[in-house]
Amino acid sequence: MLRHTVRQGESIISLSQQYGVPVDKIWDHPDNRALRQRGRTKSILYPGDAVTIPDHETKEVQAATERRHRFSCRGRTTWLRLRFLDKGRPRHGEPYELHIGAQKFTGDLNGEGKLEVRLPADAEEGILLLGSPPRQETIRIRVGHLDPLDEDEGVRKRLQNLGLLAPGGDDSSGERLRSALRRFQKMQGLAATGALDDATRNKLIEVHGS
């Protein structure tokens, strides 16, 4: 058993792949209760979180000598689901080309403006070409880089995805974040307080999808 300090981009799923321990065995480990209570999920951790990784389980297999045996280790894959909107409306039917590692996925966004692909669990970075030339957009996909909603950074990144907040820039006072929240609240018909109350939080999850 070891304690793993989470880096940006890691999730329980990617740690499962990394350490060869089943997802549920990591997630359900009693030492990780605090993570669960703090609202972390198997998909979304925060840099600095400490995750207890149980030891490998030993599996014994009977095999005769003088014969060849084949053992396969199933590599874990995971779903990546992305949704693209234009002024709040799905961009359905637009062609996409997703490059992650050596893999390439192509298709059209579905009626909800979504694409769904299965990726290796440790995938972290990809390039998405969306649309057709000459209006093709290039989007960098940062898999596992979405932070928990309980952290300011998690709120920021969701608002950034929704085009309401820019990455970078000085916001030590948090005013830009409050302003972006206020605009989000107005767009969603909520009370424009600039605070992440429960209603806003739920709406953000609903609109963003996570």
Added chain:
Amino acid sequence: MVWDRNLNWIVPLRRVVVTQRLTYEEAMRAWELALRLPEHKEKMCLWYGIAARDYDDACDTLLEWRYMMHYSGILYCAVETTATADASRHFWVRAWKGPLRVLQETAGGVSSLVPDLMTGEINDPDAEFLEGDIVEFPLFKFLVHCGKDGYEGLCFNPEGSPFLGNTVVDDAGDPPVAGQDLHDNMLAMRFQLLFNLGMAGFYHQAAVYQSGAGSGLLGEPGGTRVYARGMMYGAVLKVCVRPDIRNPNPSDPHWLVASYHWGRRNAEVVPTLDSYNRVLLPGQPLTPAWSCSPCTLTVMYILLDADRWGESAVNNEYDAGRLSQYRARRLTRCEILGADNPREASITVNLLPENPGAPEVDGVRQAPQRLGDLNVVCLYRHEQALLRIYPHCRLLDMGSAGTPPHTGCICVYNPATGRDYFDGVEGQTSMGQLWKFEASGAMHTEREPQRMGAGPHHWDRIEENIVRFVKTPGETRHGGGYHGIWYRAADPTASNLQDMQRFNHFIMFDLNEDALAGLYFPGKTYRPIVSGDYRLKVLSRQRLRRVRATDPDREYNDYKRLYAERAVPYLTLDEFIQATTPAGRSRSDYPPAQDLLAEITAAENPPAQSTAPATGQPAS
């Protein structure tokens, strides 16, 4: 202010002329800060009915976009969940290249400004804007962020022109409807278009002469001094032109800026240096190809955006119902009626009585109306346009409370510098400065040779805004002409009619011939008796066409030579290269001008194009 010193707001908070090179980020910053100025905020909130808090939030959105424009295209997500991206909240600008940029791009001095084909937006955050470029900020998007949902469906018109008020369209490509109004200054923009053309802004884009109609002008390469002059769309230019000259063709993709001398082959109308030197003082801005009547009428109707201008212009002018819908100050027509003796006829603009029956004062009959911003004065078969021009700051003060300046005042800027053309107008914010625009008489029948379009159009500053006209000594006949066509009797002669038809003008005359001696326009009942058979069709102003200048009376076999003889003060490519050649580099480091010309010519005339029929078909 420091932050907008490189910009000149030709339409406040919406459209600028770049006066000094600046980056995209600087332009966006200037827009944001201009929006945040309290006085601007106050006006915007008033005009568009925006709550102050919503306005501030929209400014914050813009601020975020300024940060975001370099980072857009990153999507944070987590596996096994959904992440949603909505990148539609951007504020990319629309831009039009200025003449300097065109030259520089030709010479390879700057990276090309590449607009999005579908929207015309410049979505390269590293782009730079140069002097003379025109940039329009997406004000309609800002308004959406202010909670004005009515602007939601608008976008930039990739074929729109800042001069024509059609830079923004809805999703279907149609002009914005009521409820989607954007403040503009169409009057100023239209005037600017005329002015630029008058300044011999013969902007040339590669495709202009690609069509068959222009192929005859290409000929063999000639001058090598001037190549491209930038982009100029003119959808509002039309002058009376006889249709049997070789150009007019309904399928011709170009709008015609024709100069036509009927009856006499002169060569002074195409705005070349040669023609300028011959007809006017050096440095005086000209608008060739206009006679007084088409000039004044067209100016009026273009500026007012009056319905069907140029076709039934005279008729329209007297149709109060048509013009009354425009907010521009009343179009006033004054006919200065003189006595037998020559003398100076004076009008003190701001002291004019509004009573149409005002008596003569010191032998000078006063004009019946107060002079407006647009005026036509008819002086013995010769007409002049009196235009009141304001400095730019007037645009911010235009209109009553809650009324954006869609029309209403004329401001003029130099597209190359973005500054006022005229000096000393800063103090004229409220009163403006009157200028007289005038073209030589053209359509009258008494003087030979008849000249239409042969005369230059020039302008003068009217000192102290007091208009004075000097009657020709011995001139006793007056009031018998209209729009330059003088008629001798109630029944025009065949010659009269022919003249009139050619110019598609109605003759209006008073039913009571005896009343002419004391006639004021308007004020009587008129009856049209003639309409033009050669009426030029009013082409849709929505369809932008490139401008082609032609002079059927002069053998310009090579349009480049025409450019080479230009009179505009812009640098030629050679001059530009010389002026910008850095120390340590010689002229030979750059490709010879002839080579560039050959490349351009080749690009303009690919083999497939060269086989096009000479009769001309629309360019694709």
